[in-house]
Amino acid sequence: MNRNSNKSFFSNLFPMLALSALLLYGCNGKSGSGEQTLPILGERQVVERQVNGQTVEDTTYLTIPSFAFVDQDSQQVTNQTFDNKVYVTDFFFTTCPTICPKMKTQLLRVYDKYKDDSDVLLLSHTIDPEHDSVAVLKDFSERLGVSSTKWHFVTGDRDSIYAIAEKYLVPVQEDAGAAGNFTHGGHFMLIDGNRHIRGVYDGTDPADVDQLINDIPLLLKEKQHEKK
Amino acid sequence: MGLGALTTLTQCFTDKQNEGQRVYAANCASCHMDDGSGLRGVIPPLANSDYLASHRKQLPCLVRQGINGEITVNGISYNRPMPPAEKLRADEIANLLNYIQTNFGNHNDRYTMQEVKEYLQYCPQY
Numbered sequence: 001m002n003r004n005s006n007k008s009f010f011s012n013l014f015p016m017l018a019l020s021a022l023l024l025y026g027c028n029g030k031s032g033s034g035e036q037t038l039p040i041l042g043e044r045q046v047v048e049r050q051v052n053g054q055t056v057e058d059t060t061y062l063t064i065p066s067f068a069f070v071d072q073d074s075q076q077v078t079n080q081t082f083d084n085k086v087y088v089t090d091f092f093f094t095t096c097p098t099i100c101p102k103m104k105t106q107l108l109r110v111y112d113k114y115k116d117d118s119d120v121l122l123l124s125h126t127i128d129p130e131h132d133s134v135a136v137l138k139d140f141s142e143r144l145g146v147s148s149t150k151w152h153f154v155t156g157d158r159d160s161i162y163a164i165a166e167k168y169l170v171p172v173q174e175d176a177g178a179a180g181n182f183t184h185g186g187h188f189m190l191i192d193g194n195r196h197i198r199g200v201y202d203g204t205d206p207a208d209v210d211q212l213i214n215d216i217p218l219l220l221k222e223k224q225h226e227k228k
Numbered sequence: 229m230g231l232g233a234l235t236t237l238t239q240c241f242t243d244k245q246n247e248g249q250r251v252y253a254a255n256c257a258s259c260h261m262d263d264g265s266g267l268r269g270v271i272p273p274l275a276n277s278d279y280l281a282s283h284r285k286q287l288p289c290l291v292r293q294g295i296n297g298e299i300t301v302n303g304i305s306y307n308r309p310m311p312p313a314e315k316l317r318a319d320e321i322a323n324l325l326n327y328i329q330t331n332f333g334n335h336n337d338r339y340t341m342q343e344v345k346e347y348l349q350y351c352p353q354y
Contacts, residue, residue: 097311101259101267108268143269143306 038190038198038218042169064195067164069125069154072137077123077152084193086219087121088212090203091165091172091184093128094140098179099186103203104144107188111146113213119220122151125165127172127182129155169197188212192219248327251320255313264332270308272301275332284336288321288344289351318345 042062048055068078088110092100107122114120126132132140137153144151155161165172165184168191172184190199190212199215202208253262256274260266264275274280279301280287294312298305316324322344329336 095309098258101271102261104270105261105265105267140270143308144267145269 036218038215041197041200061196064167064191069156070134071148071152071154072134072141073148074134077154079195082121085119085121086193086216087123087191089123089168089189089191091125091127091170093126093182094132094136096180099204103186106203106206106209109209110213111151120216124153125161126155127161127184129158129161190215193223248323251324252327272306274328278302280329280334281336285347287325288347291321292316292348293351318348
């Protein structure tokens with residue numbers, strides 16, 4: 001079964017991210033007030049530039065590029081949809097016989113918890129756009145009983161979806177040998193209002209999703225600070 | 229000698245009890261969840277499910293052939309295909325169904341092997 005391959009994806013990627021998270025915690029954790037913050041994950045680059053004759057170092061973080069997909073209401077969903085919001089994103093397909101039902105059960109927990117907080121959104125991408133049309137996603141989300149302004153199920157150009165998965169650091173691929181013909185990581189990625197990845201969680205593990213539910217308020221708090 | 233035979237027998241029965249759980253974990257749990265709760269609105273629950281009692285005779289064939297089309301469980305309509313488990317033998321189906329019928333809050337009658345074999349003979353032809 002392709003469950004194993006999902007797991008192996010995870011075991012490859014997870015230590016790497018966990019390690020970078022650990023390394024970064026040291027820096028970010030000291031931001032004055034001693035409050036707990038979440039690290040910015042992914043590759044970063046330091047760029048030097050001259051300001052008034054002085055060398056200044058700028059750090060650029062991995063940033064989710066611009067995207068445009070269509071959700072279950074045929075509405076366009078872009079980066080602007082998530083501007084100044086916190087969102088959780090994943091990759092799945094509606095006919096997936098392996099880890100997706102478990103992921104959706106767990107994502108429903110996040111949905112239920114933040115149902116009434118308009119600053120928290122969910123974004124699920126199908127990796128099988130050929131089958132998962134707007135109508136199929138509509139049916140799926142209505143059966144789940146979730147609001148389409150809160151939880152966007154998106155479809156779109158196949159290559160764009162696979163390309164953005166890579167940016168979110170989620171492994172996905174077509175695999176004729178796997179159950180359901182696709183393999184993909186069961187990750188939930190937590191993204192902040194500046195398009196940065198702030199957390200990666202195993203979407204099939206309730207304990208990890210507990211962590212996600214607890215981490216979201218940390219990002220919401222940052223947002224409040226920025227407003228002040 | 230007698231004691232040895234008894235031990236072997238007990239062992240055998242114990243294994244058979246776990247067999248249903250094993251078959252469930254391998255074939256059903258990823259969609260119906262480890263606790264039989266299913267996925268809200270999308271995949272029907274097996275836990276406290278009225279369907280299990282009301283469709284007792286059909287269940288062996290449903291497991292083997294899968295389901296296409298709409299079904300109603302505990303008053304809620306579901307319409308998502310369930311893939312067939314064609315490779316499961318009659319005894320595995322019997323153990324699986326006995327596990328489901330007596331766990332997850334269900335307290336339904338167990339199947340005998342004979343019963344399951346009989347029901348499997350009359351699976352609908354598609």
